[in-house]
Amino acid sequence: MPFSLLKYGLKNDYPFENDVDLPSPTELKKHYDVVIIGGGGHGVATAYYLAKYHGITNVAILEKGYLGGGNTARNTAVIRSNYLTSEGVKFYKESVDMFKGLSNEFDFNIMYSSRGQLTLAHTDSTIRSFRQRTEVNTHFGGKTELIDPQQIKELVPTLNMNPADMPVLAGLWHIDGATARHDAVAWGYAKGATQRGVELHQLTEVTDVIVENGKATGVKTNRGTVSCGCIVQAVAGHSSIVAAMAGIKMPITTYPLQAMVTQPVKPFLDPLVSSSALHCYVQQTGRGEIVFGGGSDPYPLYNTRSTLDLKESLLASAVEMFPFMANLKLMRQWAGITDMTSDYSPIMGLSPVENYYLDAGWGTWGFKSTPICGKSMAELVASGGKVPELIAPFAMDRFDEFRQVNEMGATAASH
Amino acid sequence: MKIMNCPLNGPRNISEFVYGGEVKTMPNSLTCSDKEWADYVFYSDNTIRVITEWWYHSASGYWFIAERHTASDEIFKTYDPSELFNERIEFESKPEPVEEKSA
Ligand SMILES: Cc1cc2nc3c(=O)[nH]c(=O)nc-3n(C[C@H](O)[C@H](O)[C@H](O)COP(=O)(O)OP(=O)(O)OC[C@H]3O[C@@H](n4cnc5c(N)ncnc54)[C@H](O)[C@@H]3O)c2cc1C
Numbered sequence: 411m412p413f414s415l416l417k418y419g420l421k422n423d424y425p426f427e428n429d430v431d432l433p434s435p436t437e438l439k440k441h442y443d444v445v446i447i448g449g450g451g452h453g454v455a456t457a458y459y460l461a462k463y464h465g466i467t468n469v470a471i472l473e474k475g476y477l478g479g480g481n482t483a484r485n486t487a488v489i490r491s492n493y494l495t496s497e498g499v500k501f502y503k504e505s506v507d508m509f510k511g512l513s514n515e516f517d518f519n520i521m522y523s524s525r526g527q528l529t530l531a532h533t534d535s536t537i538r539s540f541r542q543r544t545e546v547n548t549h550f551g552g553k554t555e556l557i558d559p560q561q562i563k564e565l566v567p568t569l570n571m572n573p574a575d576m577p578v579l580a581g582l583w584h585i586d587g588a589t590a591r592h593d594a595v596a597w598g599y600a601k602g603a604t605q606r607g608v609e610l611h612q613l614t615e616v617t618d619v620i621v622e623n624g625k626a627t628g629v630k631t632n633r634g635t636v637s638c639g640c641i642v643q644a645v646a647g648h649s650s651i652v653a654a655m656a657g658i659k660m661p662i663t664t665y666p667l668q669a670m671v672t673q674p675v676k677p678f679l680d681p682l683v684s685s686s687a688l689h690c691y692v693q694q695t696g697r698g699e700i701v702f703g704g705g706s707d708p709y710p711l712y713n714t715r716s717t718l719d720l721k722e723s724l725l726a727s728a729v730e731m732f733p734f735m736a737n738l739k740l741m742r743q744w745a746g747i748t749d750m751t752s753d754y755s756p757i758m759g760l761s762p763v764e765n766y767y768l769d770a771g772w773g774t775w776g777f778k779s780t781p782i783c784g785k786s787m788a789e790l791v792a793s794g795g796k797v798p799e800l801i802a803p804f805a806m807d808r809f810d811e812f813r814q815v816n817e818m819g820a821t822a823a824s825h
Numbered sequence: 826m827k828i829m830n831c832p833l834n835g836p837r838n839i840s841e842f843v844y845g846g847e848v849k850t851m852p853n854s855l856t857c858s859d860k861e862w863a864d865y866v867f868y869s870d871n872t873i874r875v876i877t878e879w880w881y882h883s884a885s886g887y888w889f890i891a892e893r894h895t896a897s898d899e900i901f902k903t904y905d906p907s908e909l910f911n912e913r914i915e916f917e918s919k920p921e922p923v924e925e926k927s928a
Pocket residue numbers: 447448449450451452453472473474475476477478479480481482483484485486487488489614615616617644645646647648652667668669703744745746747748772773774775776777778779824825
């Protein structure tokens with residue numbers, strides 16, 4: 411390695427000249443076997459696995475903006491599987507396992523960093539729910555422990571053990587907790603998919619879905635109409651809007667979710683730390699910046715504006731947890747619009763329209779599921795609508811049958 | 826901070842208010858199908874336009890109605906619910922008395 415690096419250093423030309431990431435744009439074809447609406451992580455991952463595992467390559471990903479420019483590039487990149495329900499834990503655990511191998515698979519560094527995630531309990535009832543999550547997680551092969559204040563102090567010496575006069579009583583220590591570079595995940599999948607023949611069309615907005623006799627047969631876009639064998643919708647915040655084009659009403663409400671980041675400082679914080687009562691999570695990136703995230707905005711809105719209110723409330727909590735951060739300067743604040751379900755679980759699978767598949771309801775927690783969701787959606791499409799067992803509990807009609815998968819407690823504060 | 830005009834208390838900080846959901850017609854829970862009830866409870870158009878919604882001023886415990894655009898966040902109108910609801914709603918549910926069973 412050092413030798414090849416030296417050779418590269420002495421060379422006059424750039425050795426990767428012809429190794430472009432994505433092919434240049436082409437005209438839209440008249441017909442595709444599969445049209446994927448939305449070029450976020452989920453859309454490109456679905457295309458990648460369709461091509462890789464099922465040999466289906468006559469696929470177009472239609473993205474109204476640019477690759478990964480939606481919530482994929484806006485999230486705080488928390489990857490974890492310490493949810494509450496067995497349906498949820500089983501699903502997210504697979505995703506965490508897949509993430510570990512992605513850099514090798516793509517031959518492209520997604521900067522997967524397994525640093526552990528610590529959630530703080532300030533009440534007895536939270537400890538009880540943490541105990542349950544530890545058991546469920548361990549049962550499905552995840553690494554999660556309940557730890558005491560002494561162990562917390564050793565893990566995070568800079569943490570205030572009595573933030574906002576709410577003593578830290580215990581912690582849910584999720585050893586598998588990790589982060590990855592979100593853009594790299596989208597690019598890795600897009601590169602792998604397009605190399606196998608999938609077309610990625612950016613600046614291509616779906617404006618209508620053509621449904622004939624209850625079957626989806628094509629889409630209208632700002633660049634013309636295309637017909638297709640089937641459609642996968644993966645548009646996150648715009649789920650209700652795009653589904654309505656196919657005549658589908660969804661159990662989703664769209665809320666903004668904001669996050670912010672400070673100037674870089676020396677490394678001091680290895681694990682991701684979140685407090686269940688303060689609705690705040692804090693993590694330090696590889697560049698040294700500190701990322702803050704918290705709960706959604708208090709009312710529904712399709713808007714990515716940032717607010718001073720959220721800055722004030724979120725940072726008040728962050729400074730309670732790490733008082734010395736009061737002196738840091740904030741560098742950026744941003745928002746994404748998130749498709750929230752009332753049980754805090756996603757919607758994957760069939761829809762009331764034939765050949766129209768849904769990948770939605772990812773709200774504030776869908777980055778971590780990108781690999782397993784893409785793989786499962788590809789399986790669903792390739793089999794012509796046979797729902798894989800792993801995602802069956804997340805069908806949209808669970809709401810009609812009143813069998814929600816309640817993940818609210820395990821999702822609300824830390825996504 | 827964003828200001829909302831409370832029909833009872835006048836202009837107040839938006840943080841004093843709680844969002845209460847879209848104004849929808851409740852189906853009769855005794856006669857409607859499960860699907861109709863699910864539709865009322867969980868499903869929503871969730872679209873981009875001016876929506877008529879319930880809001881609550883938490884400091885004074887007052888529910889009212891607002892018309893707000895779901896993309897620009899502009900609040901066009903706020904008014905007392907009596908402007909929409911001028912008839913008393915009767916709840917027909919008559920729970921059967923629970924009989925004590927001896928073991
Ligand atoms: C601030 C923030 C923090 C978050 N933190 C985390 C976290 O720590 N961990 C975690 O797991 N998740 C997190 N999430 C959630 C996560 O980002 C999303 O659930 C996930 O990225 C969804 O991926 P996606 O590919 O489905 O959607 P997106 O990446 O949003 O992609 C959808 C794409 O569809 C496109 N689109 C929309 N309408 C149309 C149309 N009509 N035609 C064509 N294209 C269209 C959009 O332009 C967009 O690019 C966070 C989200 C936010 C906003």
